[in-house]
Amino acid sequence: MRDEPLVLGIETSCDETGVGIVRGHTLLADALASSVDQHARFGGVVPEVASRAHLEALVPTMQRALDEAGVTLADVDAIAVTSGPGLAGALLVGVAAAKGYALAAEKPIYGVNHLAAHVAVDTLEHGPLPEPAVAMLVSGGHSSLLLVDDLTAGVTPLGATIDDAAGEAFDKVARLLGLGFPGGPIIDRSARDGDRASIAFPRGLTAQKDLVAHRFDFSFSGLKTAVARWVESRERAGEPVPVADVSASFQEAVCDVLTAKAIDACRSNGVRTLVIGGGVAANSRLRVLAEERAARHGIAVRVPRPGLCTDNGAMVAALGSHLVAAGVAPSRLDLPADSAMGLTEVSVPG
Amino acid sequence: MLVLALDTATPASTAALVEVTPDGLSGIAERRTVDPRAHGERLAPEIAAVLADAGLRPRDLTAIVAGLGPGPFTGLRVGLATAASMGQALGIPTYGVCSLDGLGRAAGPGRVLIATDARRREVYFATYVDGVRVTGPEVARPADVAGLLYGAVGGALPAGLLIRPEDRSTATAAGKAAGTADGPAAGKADGTAAGQPETAVAGLVDRAAGEGALKYGDVFGVPVEEHLLYPPGAALVALAADRIRGVAPSEILTPLYLRRPDAVEPSARKPVLT
Numbered sequence: 288m289r290d291e292p293l294v295l296g297i298e299t300s301c302d303e304t305g306v307g308i309v310r311g312h313t314l315l316a317d318a319l320a321s322s323v324d325q326h327a328r329f330g331g332v333v334p335e336v337a338s339r340a341h342l343e344a345l346v347p348t349m350q351r352a353l354d355e356a357g358v359t360l361a362d363v364d365a366i367a368v369t370s371g372p373g374l375a376g377a378l379l380v381g382v383a384a385a386k387g388y389a390l391a392a393e394k395p396i397y398g399v400n401h402l403a404a405h406v407a408v409d410t411l412e413h414g415p416l417p418e419p420a421v422a423m424l425v426s427g428g429h430s431s432l433l434l435v436d437d438l439t440a441g442v443t444p445l446g447a448t449i450d451d452a453a454g455e456a457f458d459k460v461a462r463l464l465g466l467g468f469p470g471g472p473i474i475d476r477s478a479r480d481g482d483r484a485s486i487a488f489p490r491g492l493t494a495q496k497d498l499v500a501h502r503f504d505f506s507f508s509g510l511k512t513a514v515a516r517w518v519e520s521r522e523r524a525g526e527p528v529p530v531a532d533v534s535a536s537f538q539e540a541v542c543d544v545l546t547a548k549a550i551d552a553c554r555s556n557g558v559r560t561l562v563i564g565g566g567v568a569a570n571s572r573l574r575v576l577a578e579e580r581a582a583r584h585g586i587a588v589r590v591p592r593p594g595l596c597t598d599n600g601a602m603v604a605a606l607g608s609h610l611v612a613a614g615v616a617p618s619r620l621d622l623p624a625d626s627a628m629g630l631t632e633v634s635v636p637g
Numbered sequence: 638m639l640v641l642a643l644d645t646a647t648p649a650s651t652a653a654l655v656e657v658t659p660d661g662l663s664g665i666a667e668r669r670t671v672d673p674r675a676h677g678e679r680l681a682p683e684i685a686a687v688l689a690d691a692g693l694r695p696r697d698l699t700a701i702v703a704g705l706g707p708g709p710f711t712g713l714r715v716g717l718a719t720a721a722s723m724g725q726a727l728g729i730p731t732y733g734v735c736s737l738d739g740l741g742r743a744a745g746p747g748r749v750l751i752a753t754d755a756r757r758r759e760v761y762f763a764t765y766v767d768g769v770r771v772t773g774p775e776v777a778r779p780a781d782v783a784g785l786l787y788g789a790v791g792g793a794l795p796a797g798l799l800i801r802p803e804d805r806s807t808a809t810a811a812g813k814a815a816g817t818a819d820g821p822a823a824g825k826a827d828g829t830a831a832g833q834p835e836t837a838v839a840g841l842v843d844r845a846a847g848e849g850a851l852k853y854g855d856v857f858g859v860p861v862e863e864h865l866l867y868p869p870g871a872a873l874v875a876l877a878a879d880r881i882r883g884v885a886p887s888e889i890l891t892p893l894y895l896r897r898p899d900a901v902e903p904s905a906r907k908p909v910l911t
């Protein structure tokens with residue numbers, strides 16, 4: 288059982304309630320309930336609304352996952368749960384439920400890091416991860432570059448956004464263009480009919496002086512403002528706003544910076560594998576650009592399928608499975624929900 | 638029948654084991670930590686501890702009773718998520734009870750106001766006659782509680798809360814003071830009573846319990862039972878005893894939120910060009 292542990296993973300760090308079940312590196316079930324529709328009219332995730340939805344969704348989502356995998360809680364070897372980072376109240380629902388399951392079924396519990404779980408999920412599709420690897424995690428909640436030496440022991444942060452997350456920039460620009468929420472898939476679609484070279488939007492933190500202190504950091508706040516100014520100038524001049532061109536040019540600016548910095552991170556660390564995760568990893572232009580640029584430097588790009596890029600329970604189960612297989616000690620029943628959990632620990636030490 | 642009671646509707650995290658027999662119930666073990674930010678960390682170890690204290694295992698449980706609040710949301714959900722997940726894992730029923738009712742029942746005979754801290758200078762409250770709830774639960778500023786007790790029922794107080802003759806003059810005065818042109822719930826924004834604090838709920842109830850009653854004791858102006866601040870596990874189980882004995886269907890544990898989420902829809906786009 289050590290090599291092929293049956294692990295259940297619970298994810299509630301943002302607006303998705305996820306329960307996943309894996310055996311070793313094989314995905315058996317990935318049940319998901321999302322409160323995204325309840326947040327749409329607010330233009331972003333409302334923490335209290337998300338927390339309420341998690342409490343309602345957890346038991347039924349767990350039941351769907353168990354049914355889908357054809358197992359019971361008694362069969363499970365360990366329960367993993369996202370301990371952080373994320374929305375405090377949302378995390379707490381998942382952590383409390385995970386403790387209830389672990390207590391009742393008398394199973395070990397692992398409180399795990401959400402970002403490390405985004406990396407671990409790729410092994411469900413593409414097998415063991417060559418280490419070291421560089422991981423780029425881009426979503427509405429995070430934009431990070433990580434050096435992964437050993438997924439079960441520790442991950443080194445290389446850089447992160449200093450203001451908005453990449454997915455947040457997509458949401459804000461989509462709103463500005465009156466396209467809806469969440470912005471990622473909408474902008475991607477709108478950009479298909481546009482010219483990505485038509486407007487030269489700024490690339491944050493890429494100037495020579497910024498590369499000294501922020502070589503692997505991102506900034507999307509200036510880009511968002513630049514798009515707003517551009518659109519507003521058009522409107523004031525009484526000219527129509529070319530939505531597709533704005534979408535494509537904005538998307539190009541984001542993807543250009545993300546991929547350039549990711550490839551730079553690989554090269555400067557002598558790494559030949561780049562894993563991309565998070566909701567923005569589903570962006571079609573990001574995948575193409577990353578593969579184009581990586582190929583030039585002999586770097587392999589691994590991107591899980593879109594359903595595994597966004598937040599889900601399978602990623603938590605996948606990381607839990609790695610931890611069990613590596614013989615890492617479980618967490619204790621007093622493990623906290625830690626909204627600002629750092630990456631020095633991949634799981635909460637027992 | 639071995640029953641686990643959980644409550645996280647107040648700053649206390651409570652886990653208790655109670656034996657329910659056909660004609661009574663007896664407490665076996667109880668653990669409680671008072672820390673408004675530690676429910677998520679404290680509750681599960683407390684459950685493990687009460688089971689260990691009794692030399693029992695989770696599979697020995699027959700049912701779980703959980704306090705549904707009202708209470709500050711983040712902590713409240715910890716108890717309910719834990720109860721629901723344990724019930725699911727063990728295949729045993731879960732029953733919800735109002736957390737204030739636990740205090741009201743434990744307070745015993747007489748007319749009692751139960752108030753817990755709702756933060757933002759408000760309380761969750763309900764009133765009881767001989768352990769049975771007659772008004773509430775509601776959320777309000779402490780100074781507005783008396784006005785609500787009068788006015789919310791259109792001047793007719795629930796049976797049992799009828800004002801005794803010797804209290805009538807005070808109560809009427811308090812009612813007039815609290816019920817202004819803005820309606821019965823008008824108090825000042827700073828939380829002080831519109832009328833004389835001493836007469837706010839005195840006359841309506843004999844005493845008060847709950848940590849909110851202790852915190853705002855000077856506003857309520859009635860004696861506070863300082864030993865009864867958090868819902869006792871055995872009282873919560875007693876409230877569900879009939880359901881437990883009758884093996885009633887398991888219930889979905891829905892919190893008594895009483896407040897809507899604070900969320901504002903975004904306003905029109907702000908111009909970035911000056």
Ligand SMILES: [Zn+2]
Pocket residue numbers: 401405426428429565597598
């Ligand atoms: Zn994520």
